[in-house]
Amino acid sequence: MSWDEQQLQTHLDAMAAAINERFADKSPLLVGIESGGVWVAQALNDRLPTALPLGSLNPAFYRDDFDTRGLKPTVTPSKLPFDVDGQHILLVDDVLMTGRTIRAAMNELFDFGRPASISLVVLFDIGHRQLPIRADICGETLALPPHQRVELRGPSPLIAEIRNLVVEDDTETRS
Amino acid sequence: MTPTLAPSSRVQLTDDGKLRHFLTTEHLPRSLLEDILDTAASFVDVGGRAIKKVPLLRGKTVVNLFFESSTRTRSTFELAAQRLSADVLNLDIAKSATSKGETLLDTLRNLEAMAADMFVVRHQDSGAPFFIANEVTPSVAVINAGDGRHAHPTQAMLDMYTIRHYKGGFAGLKVAIVGDILHSRVARSQVHALNILGAEEVRLIGPKTLLPVDAEALGATVFTDMAQGLKDVDVVIMLRLQKERMDSALLPSEGEFFRLYGLNNDKLHFAKDDAIVMHPGPINRGVEIASEVADGPRSVILNQVTFGIAVRMAVMSMAISGQDSDSNALAASTESMEGAGGARGQR
Numbered sequence: 076m077s078w079d080e081q082q083l084q085t086h087l088d089a090m091a092a093a094i095n096e097r098f099a100d101k102s103p104l105l106v107g108i109e110s111g112g113v114w115v116a117q118a119l120n121d122r123l124p125t126a127l128p129l130g131s132l133n134p135a136f137y138r139d140d141f142d143t144r145g146l147k148p149t150v151t152p153s154k155l156p157f158d159v160d161g162q163h164i165l166l167v168d169d170v171l172m173t174g175r176t177i178r179a180a181m182n183e184l185f186d187f188g189r190p191a192s193i194s195l196v197v198l199f200d201i202g203h204r205q206l207p208i209r210a211d212i213c214g215e216t217l218a219l220p221p222h223q224r225v226e227l228r229g230p231s232p233l234i235a236e237i238r239n240l241v242v243e244d245d246t247e248t249r250s
Numbered sequence: 251m252t253p254t255l256a257p258s259s260r261v262q263l264t265d266d267g268k269l270r271h272f273l274t275t276e277h278l279p280r281s282l283l284e285d286i287l288d289t290a291a292s293f294v295d296v297g298g299r300a301i302k303k304v305p306l307l308r309g310k311t312v313v314n315l316f317f318e319s320s321t322r323t324r325s326t327f328e329l330a331a332q333r334l335s336a337d338v339l340n341l342d343i344a345k346s347a348t349s350k351g352e353t354l355l356d357t358l359r360n361l362e363a364m365a366a367d368m369f370v371v372r373h374q375d376s377g378a379p380f381f382i383a384n385e386v387t388p389s390v391a392v393i394n395a396g397d398g399r400h401a402h403p404t405q406a407m408l409d410m411y412t413i414r415h416y417k418g419g420f421a422g423l424k425v426a427i428v429g430d431i432l433h434s435r436v437a438r439s440q441v442h443a444l445n446i447l448g449a450e451e452v453r454l455i456g457p458k459t460l461l462p463v464d465a466e467a468l469g470a471t472v473f474t475d476m477a478q479g480l481k482d483v484d485v486v487i488m489l490r491l492q493k494e495r496m497d498s499a500l501l502p503s504e505g506e507f508f509r510l511y512g513l514n515n516d517k518l519h520f521a522k523d524d525a526i527v528m529h530p531g532p533i534n535r536g537v538e539i540a541s542e543v544a545d546g547p548r549s550v551i552l553n554q555v556t557f558g559i560a561v562r563m564a565v566m567s568m569a570i571s572g573q574d575s576d577s578n579a580l581a582a583s584t585e586s587m588e589g590a591g592g593a594r595g596q597r
Contacts, residue, residue, distance in 0.1 A: 136304035145571035
């Protein structure tokens with residue numbers, strides 16, 4: 076199963092509309108999680124009536140699996156070109172699964188300051204949650220068997236497809 | 251899995267080529283040195299945040315084991331470990347147990363019993379960190395913070411980071427290292443790193459009495475004259491002149507050294523117009539470097555200190571991550587062979 080640019084656009088349009096409806100009066104800040112989340116955040120920004128300030132987070136140093144998986148050689152640094160204190164943050168990722176990436180990203184956000192609120196925006200929710208985290212705005216919810224993942228490719232054009240995991244019982248793959 | 255690795259590299263790397271200990275830059279693969287620089291780049295920004303800390307090494311214990319006194323290196327290692335959320339224990343060995351007659355191995359066993367995850371070792375004898383790396387329990391990573399005249403790899407890597415930051419890369423670069431090369435572990439580690447990373451030319455400049463005899467074998471060209479040596483270089487690295495050298499009759503006087511080799515604006519003119527000036531610190535103003543240069547627009551000496559913390563964060567997290575993956579593998583293999591009791595590296 077896969078999603079072409081057109082199908083993803085329908086999702087992104089609906090998500091941008093939901094953001095505009097629910098957050099327009101709060102002047103929120105967009106924070107994408109590297110790398111897929113940043114693409115989605117950028118795509119949402121292109122669809123909003125006025126583009127929001129956009130930052131990127133790479134929570135690699137905040138993950139809970141350092142002991143088992145180690146450190147990736149190249150970690151794109153987080154860039155938040157604004158003060159998060161007292162601001163409403165829209166945290167954006169491509170795929171939500173276990174919730175561990177989101178936990179790591181929230182921990183990192185709090186090291187930059189104290190936001191007024193954080194809301195979660197994801198393109199796909201594929202279930203298998205291991206933490207009490209849910210999306211506030213979601214493009215599409217899927218019920219996937221444990222060995223399948225959604226992979227987003229981009230940034231332009233954005234394409235998504237379902238892939239089978241090669242490694243067995245790796246429940247900790249991103250998201 | 252590189253069969254041609256020199257022994258010094260073999261102890262530093264895991265079977266799959268990850269950093270396990272960091273003892274010398276010599277013989278390390280270029281890709282690994284580049285990984286260190288790339289990882290450091292992502293740590294640089296952490297120093298500018300509201301909370302200057304990431305939780306990567308939370309719950310790990312880093313022991314600073316300094317057999318030789320040092321303020322700057324020790325404090326930047328301490329800060330690097332703290333910014334990674336590790337717990338840090340500073341042991342000034344010169345003033346502690348070994349002076350009461352405890353052997354080095356007994357000291358090590360005691361620290362292992364405290365469940366340390368990393369030793370940062372500075373020692374006056376060349377090779378001491380290698381000895382420790384070979385002796386420690388497999389779950390402990392060892393970082394060389396300077397051993398005798400042999401190596402100071404984290405200083406060399408922070409210098410490489412600084413050069414890459416200002417020059418974009420190493421291809422086509424001419425780098426001059428000036429001063430007491432013979433007694434300098436920093437220079438030795440720098441020459442290895444510069445050659446591995448592909449610098450065009452490494453020059454060593456100093457009086458004959460302070461130059462190594464094996465410079466060509468190290469991969470460097472030797473000059474005794476500043477005008478010739480500094481001609482068209484992109485980077486000038488000044489080394490600290492240790493006052494002890496005067497006592498041992500290797501040099502006539504500080505004044506004469508400064509006249510011939512001290513870097514002032516006049517001598518800096520021989521280098522390229524955009525050449526940067528570096529110094530590992532602490533600087534001796536008026537001995538190896540003039541204040542007009544040290545405080546001048548081309549000096550990046552204080553930026554080296556800032557980058558040094560990020561580079562040490564990178565090396566520490568990479569070594570602990572390599573150590574973890576290695577001892578996990580080791581624990582798994584000994585477990586299957588001997589049952590759980592054989593897994594020494596597991597805690």
